[in-house]
Amino acid sequence: MQVPEEYGGLGLSNTLYARMGEIVGLDGSIAVTLAAHQAIGLKGIILAGSKEQKAKYLPRLASGEHIAAFCLTEPSSGSDAASIKTRATLSEDKKYYILNGSKVWITNGGLANIFTVFAKTQVVDSESSVKDKITAFIVERDFGGVTNGKPEDKLGIRGSNTCEVHFENTRVPVENVLGEVGGGFKVAMNILNSGRFSMGSVVAGMLKKLIEMTAEYACTRKQFNKNLSEFGLIQEKFALMAQKAYVMESMAYLTAGMLDRPGFPDCSIEAAMVKVFSSECAWQCVSEALQILGGSGYMRDYPYERMLRDTRILLIFEGTNEILRMYIALTGLQHAGRILTARINELKRGNVSTVIETISQKLRDSVGRTVNMGLTGKLGAVHPSVADSASKLEENVYYFGRTVETLLLRFGKTIVEEQMILKRVANILINLYGMTAVLSRASRSIRVGLPNHDHEVLLANIFCAEAYYQNLFTLSQLDKYSPENLDEQIKKVSEQVLEKRAYICAHPLERTS
Amino acid sequence: MSWAQAILLARGLSRGCGVICGATVTGPPFSQVSLQAPRGLHCSAATHSSDSWLVPPPPKPPRGPTRALAPHEELFRQAPDGAQDKANFVRAVQTFGQHNVHKRGHVDFIYLALRKMREYGVERDLAVYNLLLDVFPKEVFRPRSIFQRIFIHYPRQQECGIAVLEQMENHGVMPNKETEFLLIQIFGRKSYPMLKFVRMKLWFSRFKNINPFPLPRDLPQDPVDLAKLGLRHMEPDLSARVTIYQMPSAKDSTGAADATESHIVGIQTPDQQAALAHHNPARPIFVEGPFSLWLRDKCVYYHILRADLLPPEEREAEEIPEEWNLYYPMQLDLDYGRSGWDDYKFDIHKVEEGPVFAICVAGAHDQATLARWIQGLQETNPGLAQIPVVFRLAGSTGELLATSSGLEEPPPPPPEGQEEEENNQQRQQQGQS
Numbered sequence: 001m002q003v004p005e006e007y008g009g010l011g012l013s014n015t016l017y018a019r020m021g022e023i024v025g026l027d028g029s030i031a032v033t034l035a036a037h038q039a040i041g042l043k044g045i046i047l048a049g050s051k052e053q054k055a056k057y058l059p060r061l062a063s064g065e066h067i068a069a070f071c072l073t074e075p076s077s078g079s080d081a082a083s084i085k086t087r088a089t090l091s092e093d094k095k096y097y098i099l100n101g102s103k104v105w106i107t108n109g110g111l112a113n114i115f116t117v118f119a120k121t122q123v124v125d126s127e128s129s130v131k132d133k134i135t136a137f138i139v140e141r142d143f144g145g146v147t148n149g150k151p152e153d154k155l156g157i158r159g160s161n162t163c164e165v166h167f168e169n170t171r172v173p174v175e176n177v178l179g180e181v182g183g184g185f186k187v188a189m190n191i192l193n194s195g196r197f198s199m200g201s202v203v204a205g206m207l208k209k210l211i212e213m214t215a216e217y218a219c220t221r222k223q224f225n226k227n228l229s230e231f232g233l234i235q236e237k238f239a240l241m242a243q244k245a246y247v248m249e250s251m252a253y254l255t256a257g258m259l260d261r262p263g264f265p266d267c268s269i270e271a272a273m274v275k276v277f278s279s280e281c282a283w284q285c286v287s288e289a290l291q292i293l294g295g296s297g298y299m300r301d302y303p304y305e306r307m308l309r310d311t312r313i314l315l316i317f318e319g320t321n322e323i324l325r326m327y328i329a330l331t332g333l334q335h336a337g338r339i340l341t342a343r344i345n346e347l348k349r350g351n352v353s354t355v356i357e358t359i360s361q362k363l364r365d366s367v368g369r370t371v372n373m374g375l376t377g378k379l380g381a382v383h384p385s386v387a388d389s390a391s392k393l394e395e396n397v398y399y400f401g402r403t404v405e406t407l408l409l410r411f412g413k414t415i416v417e418e419q420m421i422l423k424r425v426a427n428i429l430i431n432l433y434g435m436t437a438v439l440s441r442a443s444r445s446i447r448v449g450l451p452n453h454d455h456e457v458l459l460a461n462i463f464c465a466e467a468y469y470q471n472l473f474t475l476s477q478l479d480k481y482s483p484e485n486l487d488e489q490i491k492k493v494s495e496q497v498l499e500k501r502a503y504i505c506a507h508p509l510e511r512t513s
Numbered sequence: 514m515s516w517a518q519a520i521l522l523a524r525g526l527s528r529g530c531g532v533i534c535g536a537t538v539t540g541p542p543f544s545q546v547s548l549q550a551p552r553g554l555h556c557s558a559a560t561h562s563s564d565s566w567l568v569p570p571p572p573k574p575p576r577g578p579t580r581a582l583a584p585h586e587e588l589f590r591q592a593p594d595g596a597q598d599k600a601n602f603v604r605a606v607q608t609f610g611q612h613n614v615h616k617r618g619h620v621d622f623i624y625l626a627l628r629k630m631r632e633y634g635v636e637r638d639l640a641v642y643n644l645l646l647d648v649f650p651k652e653v654f655r656p657r658s659i660f661q662r663i664f665i666h667y668p669r670q671q672e673c674g675i676a677v678l679e680q681m682e683n684h685g686v687m688p689n690k691e692t693e694f695l696l697i698q699i700f701g702r703k704s705y706p707m708l709k710f711v712r713m714k715l716w717f718s719r720f721k722n723i724n725p726f727p728l729p730r731d732l733p734q735d736p737v738d739l740a741k742l743g744l745r746h747m748e749p750d751l752s753a754r755v756t757i758y759q760m761p762s763a764k765d766s767t768g769a770a771d772a773t774e775s776h777i778v779g780i781q782t783p784d785q786q787a788a789l790a791h792h793n794p795a796r797p798i799f800v801e802g803p804f805s806l807w808l809r810d811k812c813v814y815y816h817i818l819r820a821d822l823l824p825p826e827e828r829e830a831e832e833i834p835e836e837w838n839l840y841y842p843m844q845l846d847l848d849y850g851r852s853g854w855d856d857y858k859f860d861i862h863k864v865e866e867g868p869v870f871a872i873c874v875a876g877a878h879d880q881a882t883l884a885r886w887i888q889g890l891q892e893t894n895p896g897l898a899q900i901p902v903v904f905r906l907a908g909s910t911g912e913l914l915a916t917s918s919g920l921e922e923p924p925p926p927p928p929e930g931q932e933e934e935e936n937n938q939q940r941q942q943q944g945q946s
Contacts, residue, residue, distance in 0.1 A: 072839075082834045134836070185836040192839065319840050327841035337847040344849055412849040416842075480855075501751050512718040 001038060003046065007058035014197070014256040021198040022205030028310030029159025031202055036107035036160070037061075039195035041068025044116040044136060047194070048179040048187045053138060057114060069112035071103040071139075071165055072188060079323055081134060081185055086167065088119040088135060090174075097121070097177075099139065099170040109148045109163040115139045116178065116191075117167070123182035134184035138176045145170035156309030193268035196318055197259065200252025200274040203282040203314070207245040210307065211238065214289045228292070237288045239462070244281040246459045250437035251277060269331050272324045273430045279314035279321060286311045325426035326419065332429060333415060333422075336404050344409060361402075371398040375439075383443040385457050389464030393435045396471045400428055403478050410480070420487050424474045431467040438463055586625065599641065602626075602633040606644055619648050620673045627680050636684045637730075639692075645677055646695045655701035662703060674699065674706035678713065685730075687717050732811055736761065740778040740874035743806050743813040747872060753782040758889035761876060775876020777886050786894055789870045792820060794899040798870065800887070801905045803878045815874045816883060818890070818902075822867040870894075880904050 002017055003009020012020065025031045042061045045053055060066045077083040086101025099119055106115075116136060123133045139146065149164035179187045215238065218228040228234050255270045290297035290304040297304040315321050346354045375381050375390040382390045404425070411418060442460035445453040477484045496504060609622050616622075626645055630636040649670065656666040665671060674696065681688060688710055696707050726746065733739050741755050758777040792798065802816030837843050871890060875882045883904060891897045 079838055079840050081839045082837050185839070188839055323840045330841050330845065334842065334845050334847070337845060341848055348849070408847070408849075410852050410855050412851050413845050413847050414851045416845060499749060506722075512721045 003058050003062040007054055007062060009062035014259040015253060018198050018201040018252055018256045021202040025202030025205040026209055029157045032157050033108060033160045036070065037068050039198065040070040040191055041116060043191045043195060044178050044187060045138065047190050057138065061114060066113040067108050067111045068114045069106050069108040071106050071115050071117045073103060073105050075104050084118065084120055084134060086119040088121045088137065095174055096171045097137065097174065099167045099172050102164060102166040104164050105162055106165045107160055107162050109165045110151055110161040113141045118184050118188055121181055133182035135181050136178035136184040136187045137172050138178055139170060139172055143170050143172060156313050192319065193271060196275040197252055197255040197271040199314065200248045200278040203278040204245050204249040204252065207241060207285055210286065210289050211241050214292050218292055234292055237292055240288060241285045243459050243463050244285055247434045247438055247463055248278045248281060250441040251434055254437045269328055270433065272328050273433045275318060276321050276324050277430050277434060282311040282314055325423050328429055329422035329425040330416065333408065337408050340405060340408055365402060371395050382439050383446045385446065386439050386442050386460050389461050390439055392464055392468040393439065396432060396468060399475055403475055407478065421478060424478055428471050428474050431471050435464050435467050598633060599635050599638060602635050602641060603644060606648060610648060616648060616650050620669055623648055623673050623677065627676060637686055639686050639689060642677060642681050642686060643691050643695060646692065649699045651698045654699055671700060671705045675709055678706060678709045682713060688713060728808055732809055736876065737776045737778060739811060739813060740776060743808055743874055744778060744780040744872060747806065748780050748782065750782045753780050755780045758886055775882060777873060777875045777882060779871055779873035779886055779890065781871040785870050788868050789894050790896045792900060796820060797901040797903045799903050799905050800883050813874055814878060815872055817869050818871045819869045820867050822865060878906060880906065
């Protein structure tokens with residue numbers, strides 16, 4: 001769908017692509033097959049391919065005659081690029097690369113004709129040292145030597161074809177190198193970072209359908225002479241689903257809109273945030289919907305258990321949520337760190353005025369200050385009916401900024417190792433982004449006059465309030481000596497458990513005498 | 514029984530302990546009184562020949578003489594074939610009871626039996642201790658009036674009871690209900706042995722699991738199993754592999770002094786293997802030992818294969834490949850590092866030692882056995898062939914292992930401290946040529 005029109009594709013912009021995703025997302029397997037084909041399979045050719053490569057491959061890929069697959073994962077390397085074992089060696093006549101290796105868990109592996117394969121090649125540096133670097137290749141099945149194993153037996157998305165792909169002495173012409181030799185790492189990162197944002201709208205579409213089906217059931221089933229929909233806990237679940245769907249949509253389309261701006265804006269953090277939020281909320285909401293149905297939700301006659309199984313993979317593929325949280329936090333901290341370097345250097349040198357400034361700021365913060373960043377008020381950006389939420393957002397952002405400064409001062413470069421802290425930073429960031437998206441969408445819908453805008457305002461306010469309090473708690477956990485910070489204890493427990501590789505407590509029924 | 518009989522019985526018994534009751538009528542020599550009294554009270558005088566009278570009684574009281582043999586030692590010498598095990602011990606204790614209805618000299622006997630327990634190997638057996646407590650006559654030492662309760666009633670017996678319980682404590686034996694019942698019967702509820710028993714019951718149950726590195730109660734007798742246990746004890750990493758490089762071979766009954774092989778058991782974790790593979794062949798590695806490891810009451814000697822720490826100049830900084838993680842940056846591009854308040858790396862109590870690559874327990878402590886170990890290690894660590902190995906064996910530590918197999922070769926008389934020898938490469942070449 002995103003293939004440019006000159007090569008026979010639809011040439012959709014990101015926003016339209018997200019909109020299409022909403023419809024496709026109603027079935028998990030179809031969505032995954034399509035995504036594997038276009039969001040990662042042929043994205044490489046679009047992003048990094050030369051004109052000849054695009055002209056050669058894209059038309060047939062766009063029409064669906066050939067299917068594409070993305071081959072990166074190997075048995076010994078999931079996120080670790082340095083441990084890729086597939087090798088591509090240049091043949092003597094320098095016209096071919098001989099590819100040897102195997103890749104595992106490749107979606108569309110059995111159906112695809114065109115593979116984007118990442119392998120290690122020897123590259124001579126500018127200092128004439130020989131190193132192994134990753135290169136991206138476009139490999140057709142006709143090159144020979146491409147075999148695939150049997151389709152894997154998965155928990156969910158059983159409609160899509162996932163299998164191992166083996167390459168034995170596959171001859172790849174030199175023209176099929178994507179990008180430059182040795183530049184495969186950047187290509188892989190670009191491909192992976194660009195396909196993520198659509199997950200938000202895909203999940204949102206699925207959730208909307210889910211709300212319809214479940215509400216149908218809840219309003220017709222009667223227990224204790226009342227409809228299920230009159231019970232508070234059920235109502236809570238519906239509110240949760242509606243709220244999450246709203247936030248997801250807002251975030252996804254905000255990101256898509258940002259990506260559609262002229263130039264090549266780098267929205268990889270936002271896309272990662274959308275992916276993390278939407279995958280976790282999908283799992284939660286589908287679980288709750290199944291719960292509403294009770295026993296019948298558990299039966300295979302209803303689609304809920306299939307949706308549950310399909311949504312489980314969302315947390316894992318396209319970058320596991322844990323890894324993406326690290327990415328969000330680290331990229332943000334890198335950016336912040338650069339800005340702060342100057343200030344920190346001054347502090348370390350003991351520049352008196354900076355020190356006094358910092359101390360006075362901390363004092364004022366501890367006393368409690370009102371933060372005004374221009375969102376609320378007469379010339380404010382948001383509509384007054386969401387002004388409260390906006391002030392909450394401002395406050396969170398301000399305190400988050402101060403905390404980030406403290407963290408960088410405390411850890412500096414070594415913050416890469418403190419994964420529990422990074423996870424909390426990422427959680428706060430996701431919440432903040434969600435709040436932003438939601439507030440802007442709600443203000444727009446009031447001002448423009450969309451139907452049901454007061455419902456949107458309600459959803460926005462609920463989400464912002466919850467996110468605000470969660471953020472406050474997370475911020476307090478990031479302090480070093482706060483009682484909510486349980487990092488030390490957690491590390492100790494895990495150390496003891498992992499040393500014995502078992503649960504070490506004595507059984508409650510054990511006696512000593 | 515009646516009061517008079519109780520007094521007589523008590524007198525008779527206390528005479529056996531050396532507490533002479535002053536109310537004897539005639540004050541005759543010992544033997545006659547003791548011969549008469551039981552005949553008066555009980556009719557079973559037939560087997561009265563107490564074993565202590567086998568030896569002609571000296572004119573002095575039996576406790577006095579300086580001869581080494583204790584009064585009832587013959588009981589313990591009577592075992593046929595000298596098989597010292599529980600059955601014989603029990604038999605000896607029961608014999609005392611049979612031949613000596615009034616259990617004369619029971620305190621001495623119990624002390625003697627406590628000393629002999631170790632030889633018979635029953636020091637951990639609760640049933641035997643209960644049997645020993647059974648030797649005490651019941652209901653006699655219980656205090657009956659308040660005056661008896663104030664002063665320690667029958668102090669020698671109570672001390673003896675406490676001694677039995679103390680030996681139980683030393684060997685880690687937990688008393689049970691039978692012991693409690695026996696003690697109540699013998700000494701009464703408010704006596705010192707009973708107090709000790711109550712304390713034992715409370716504290717032992719609390720201290721049972723106090724050892725953070727618990728050992729099984731019965732250690733294996735087989736030296737190879739003992740070695741494996743010791744090695745696993747030292748290396749808590751669960752991915753470590755224990756390899757038996759050499760099993761102990763049986764001794765030749767013809768007496769031909771062939772090299773009887775002692776056992777060699779080694780342990781190595783995958784991390785140690787990787788570290789050894791990375792070791793620079795220009796630096797030597799050392800086989801050091803033997804160090805002693807005590808497992809309850811058995812001592813196991815082990816050797817380690819280690820290298821010295823690299824001086825700071827030669828330490829390679831860990832190279833972080835530039836393009837490592839596809840998803841997030843493994844290295845932040847910032848100028849400043851951790852602040853001092855959060856730096857936990859430097860611990861004043863931890864001294865950095867060089868890496869240890871493997872540990873082994875061998876039956877013999879000489880270079881030949883250890884060289885055999887190194888050869889065995891080379892199968893899993895091919896890089897070891899290139900690295901020079903220096904043997905730094907300390908002298909004999911003076912403790913000889915009571916192994917059931919293999920010759921206990923006394924280590925060659927060392928120059929004081931360390932012998933440095935052998936280039937392993939040369940050795941290999943010699944072995945191959």
